[in-house]
Amino acid sequence: xxxxxxxxxxxxxxxxxxxxxxxxxxLFAIHGYDGVTIRQIAHAAQVDVALASYHYGKKRELFDAxxxxxxxxxxxxxxxxxxxxxxxxxxxxxxxETIIEAFIRPLNPCELEEQTGDPGWHNYMALVAYINNSxxxxxxxxxxxxxxxxxxxxxxxxxxxxxxxxxHIYWGYNFFSGAISxxxxxxxxxxxxxxxxxxxNDLDMAYRCMVPFMAAGFKKICEN
Amino acid sequence: xxxxxxxxxxxxxxxxxxxxxxxxxxLFAIHGYDGVTIRQIAHAAQVDVALASYHYGKKRELFDAxxxxxxxxxxxxxxxxxxxxxxxxxxxxxxxETIIEAFIRPLNPCELEEQTGDPGWHNYMALVAYINNSxxxxxxxxxxxxxxxxxxxxxxxxxxxxxxxxxHIYWGYNFFSGAISxxxxxxxxxxxxxxxxxxxNDLDMAYRCMVPFMAAGFKKICEN
DNA sequence: ATCGAAATTCAACGGGTGTTGATATTTCCT
DNA sequence: AGGAAATATCAACACCCGTTGAATTTCGAT
Numbered sequence: 001x002x003x004x005x006x007x008x009x010x011x012x013x014x015x016x017x018x019x020x021x022x023x024x025x026x027l028f029a030i031h032g033y034d035g036v037t038i039r040q041i042a043h044a045a046q047v048d049v050a051l052a053s054y055h056y057g058k059k060r061e062l063f064d065a066x067x068x069x070x071x072x073x074x075x076x077x078x079x080x081x082x083x084x085x086x087x088x089x090x091x092x093x094x095x096x097e098t099i100i101e102a103f104i105r106p107l108n109p110c111e112l113e114e115q116t117g118d119p120g121w122h123n124y125m126a127l128v129a130y131i132n133n134s135x136x137x138x139x140x141x142x143x144x145x146x147x148x149x150x151x152x153x154x155x156x157x158x159x160x161x162x163x164x165x166x167x168h169i170y171w172g173y174n175f176f177s178g179a180i181s182x183x184x185x186x187x188x189x190x191x192x193x194x195x196x197x198x199x200x201n202d203l204d205m206a207y208r209c210m211v212p213f214m215a216a217g218f219k220k221i222c223e224n
Numbered sequence: 225x226x227x228x229x230x231x232x233x234x235x236x237x238x239x240x241x242x243x244x245x246x247x248x249x250x251l252f253a254i255h256g257y258d259g260v261t262i263r264q265i266a267h268a269a270q271v272d273v274a275l276a277s278y279h280y281g282k283k284r285e286l287f288d289a290x291x292x293x294x295x296x297x298x299x300x301x302x303x304x305x306x307x308x309x310x311x312x313x314x315x316x317x318x319x320x321e322t323i324i325e326a327f328i329r330p331l332n333p334c335e336l337e338e339q340t341g342d343p344g345w346h347n348y349m350a351l352v353a354y355i356n357n358s359x360x361x362x363x364x365x366x367x368x369x370x371x372x373x374x375x376x377x378x379x380x381x382x383x384x385x386x387x388x389x390x391x392h393i394y395w396g397y398n399f400f401s402g403a404i405s406x407x408x409x410x411x412x413x414x415x416x417x418x419x420x421x422x423x424x425n426d427l428d429m430a431y432r433c434m435v436p437f438m439a440a441g442f443k444k445i446c447e448n
Numbered sequence: 449a450t451c452g453a454a455a456t457t458c459a460a461c462g463g464g465t466g467t468t469g470a471t472a473t474t475t476c477c478t
Numbered sequence: 479a480g481g482a483a484a485t486a487t488c489a490a491c492a493c494c495c496g497t498t499g500a501a502t503t504t505c506g507a508t
Binding site: 450452453454455456457458459460461463464465467468469470471472476477478 | 482
């Protein structure tokens with residue numbers, strides 16, 4: 001592995017301080033926390049090994065810095081969108097489809113790149129997917145920084161599905177969350193399964209499928 | 225981390241050779257390939273460090289050995305079940321619900337433990353979930369050993385959903401696959417989200433929710 | 449232009465890694 | 479019981495890890 005920033009598809013302009021975050025983000029997203037060394041990150045960022053420690057401290061603190069850089073941005077975007085669609089829907093509340101759309105639309109890395117001009121969002125979403133599916137990190141990092149949003153999402157869902165039991169709602173959310181994670185993890189699985197007919201990079205198509213799929217699932221298991 | 229076999233919930237009777245696989249399975253499932261050292265595995269198995277190399281060669285080969293030990297068992301179980309339900313359904317083929325049930329029922333680690341008396345299935349399913357969500361391992365290991373089954377599953381689905389486009393079927397499968405993975409990854413997420421009301425260990429409940437959820441999703445996105 | 453602070457590099461450390469070859473022990477067949 | 483083959487232990491290796499303190503460069507305010 002002799003990656004540098006160019007091969008990882010990242011800008012080379014930003015300061016060394018940010019290049020370290022970009023490189024760490026890209027590599028952690030692929031290989032996980034333990035699969036990446038500080039030296040690999042420094043090499044990819046074209047930076048001295050010691051500089052990572054100088055700017056961010058321990059390896060674990062660098063990992064946290066990568067996670068936090070975009071976490072709040074995402075959080076406020078999603079909260080805004082959820083609030084807005086609740087306001088627009090009026091007292092009876094938004095439909096299941098609208099809620100699901102509001103939950104995942106701000107996660108689209110393509111749109112985020114267009115808005116912010118930052119190509120790193122793809123890697124970040126893959127990193128969050130990795131964290132979400134990790135027994136080690138999933139419990140702490142996810143809970144700590146995304147639970148308020150998830151609770152509001154579930155509250156809105158409960159309102160739209162009055163007959164839903166807790167079991168159905170929370171298991172449904174778990175299926176939903178797992179589906180999102182695998183969608184953002186670039187495994188290229190369905191490309192190969194479909195013999196090239198379907199592209200896992202076509203996130204527009206993914207969204208067009210996911211919203212009705214998940215809405216139908218939630219409605220079905222909450223109907224009795 | 226000072227785990228031994230007892231703390232990992234494993235038998236201590238089997239031969240040292242198998243204890244290594246059991247310990248590796250449990251630890252890889254939690255921390256991933258790079259998050260576990262041979263020395264930790266040996267310590268957990270209460271075995272000398274060199275013994276792992278003696279029996280299984282390189283670390284990567286040990287990882288493969290862990291994966292392969294149960295992969296074929298699972299594969300034949302699932303193929304049998306799928307074939308059986310196709311035979312029973314007759315020429316018009318089984319329903320979407322039946323197909324989904326056949327696909328995931330043999331994955332239930334609780335039932336597998338009852339049938340085989342082996343408590344390691346829980347760890348194995350978590351390990352496969354880890355591999356499935358890994359950009360590194362997911363492409364090769366999953367494709368190589370589970371694709372024939374998946375192709376048959378998708379073929380059956382296409383028959384049950386004649387109007388389905390390839391995009392819808394394959395994306396639906398991807399959501400399904402991600403949901404399964406997160407269900408078997410022990411994050412304890414919904415336990416905390418629901419404040420203890422819902423238990424992520426209650427796999428019976430998970431199945432009772434997942435089958436109608438996924439069936440409804442597939443039917444919905446394939447209806448036009 | 450100068451000085452001080454921030455950024456960056458350099459070299460090195462103590463410690464943990466996977467792996468191996470030589471050695472000891474157990475197992476099993478005749 | 480004896481002896482070969484399989485199993486297990488031991489000690490050591492070469493290498494890579496994260497981190498640090500001192501030295502050097504860059505940069506901005508005066």
